[in-house]
Amino acid sequence: ILNVEQSPQSLHVQEGDSTNFTCSFPSSNFYALHWYRWETAKSPEALFVMTLNGDEKKKGRISATLNTKEGYSYLYIKGSQPEDSATYLCAFKATDSWGKLQFGAGTQVVVTP
Amino acid sequence: ETGVTQSPTHLIKTRGQQVTLRCSSQSGHNTVSWYQQALGQGPQFIFQYYREEENGRGNFPPRFSGLQFPNYSSELNVNALELDDSALYLCASSLGSGQETQYFGPGTRLLVL
Numbered sequence: 001i002l003n004v005e006q007s008p009q010s011l012h013v014q015e016g017d018s019t020n021f022t023c024s025f026p027s028s029n030f031y032a033l034h035w036y037r038w039e040t041a042k043s044p045e046a047l048f049v050m051t052l053n054g055d056e057k058k059k060g061r062i063s064a065t066l067n068t069k070e071g072y073s074y075l076y077i078k079g080s081q082p083e084d085s086a087t088y089l090c091a092f093k094a095t096d097s098w099g100k101l102q103f104g105a106g107t108q109v110v111v112t113p
Numbered sequence: 114e115t116g117v118t119q120s121p122t123h124l125i126k127t128r129g130q131q132v133t134l135r136c137s138s139q140s141g142h143n144t145v146s147w148y149q150q151a152l153g154q155g156p157q158f159i160f161q162y163y164r165e166e167e168n169g170r171g172n173f174p175p176r177f178s179g180l181q182f183p184n185y186s187s188e189l190n191v192n193a194l195e196l197d198d199s200a201l202y203l204c205a206s207s208l209g210s211g212q213e214t215q216y217f218g219p220g221t222r223l224l225v226l
Contacts, residue, residue: 004155034214043115044203044217089155098169099146099210103155 002026004092006104013080013111020076021107023090027071034091034101035064035075044089047075080111115139117206117218125224126194134189134221138206144168145187146215147179150201162187163210191223199225 005024013019025033035047048057053068061078077084087108091101116139126132138145144163148156158171162181176192185206191198201222205215 036217041219043117043219045115046214046216049214091155099144099161099163099207099215100158100169100171101146101148101156101215102158103148105153105155 004090004102004104006088006090006107008107009105010108010110013077013084013109015080015082015111015113017080018076018078019080019109020074021088021109023073023075023104025071025073025090025092025102025104026094027069029094029096030068030071030092031095031097032093033066033068033073034093035073036089036091037062037086038089038106039086047088075107077109080109082111082113085109085111115206115216115218117204117216119202119204119218119221121221122219123222123224125226127226128194128196130194130225131190131192132194132223134191134202134204134223136187136189136204136206136218138185138187138204139216142206142208142216143185144207144210144213145181145185146205146207147187147189148203148205149173150203150220151197152200156203159189161210168210194225196225199223 036044038044050066055066087106146161147159160170207213
């Protein structure tokens with residue numbers, strides 16, 4: 001994989017259900033993987049910066065895992081709430097890229113009551 | 114909110130014109146990165162400024178230029194506007210250009226007619 005890819009592009013979740021989605025990135029020259037949550041008409045909000053293979057991060061009901069050897073990260077939302085509705089972006093940073101973040105196109109999550 | 118502000122929020126220009134977008138970084142941050150987000154895509158890295166010097170550049174033509182001031186605020190200038198420059202322009206500030214989290218502003222929506 002040369003680019004950052006996120007799947008699915010969108011998903012609809014019932015309130016209370018858990019869900020997860022994927023970010024795939026190049027497995028070479030890995031430096032860091034960032035996750036952002038972006039609600040409509042707001043600034044993207046930083047969720048996690050992940051740097052080590054096997055890393056697991058958690059913030060409230062949201063957690064993420066990282067596999068740098070195979071080039072993927074999963075983001076999980078447990079017990080989804082309507083306020084979790086947003087676009088979730090991942091961004092890959094390579095070792096030779098200065099401050100450049102290479103973003104995926106995002107997964108749009110809609111949580112319905 | 115992140116403390117990163119951008120102005121203006123919206124802008125309409127015509128082909129061939131020039132535009133200047135502004136970004137005030139979060140207090141204490143010395144690095145500003147600029148991204149362009151076209152419809153349906155993830156943000157694309159334009160360039161980064163670290164302590165008033167350009168620290169890296171993405172795949173954008175020279176008519177995209179920038180400045181960083183001693184207070185670390187920044188400008189993005191685009192000359193000879195083209196229709197394809199219509200996009201959301203995001204700036205992000207950080208403390209350094211390593212693993213540090215980049216904190217985003219709400220963006221400037223540019224429409225080129």
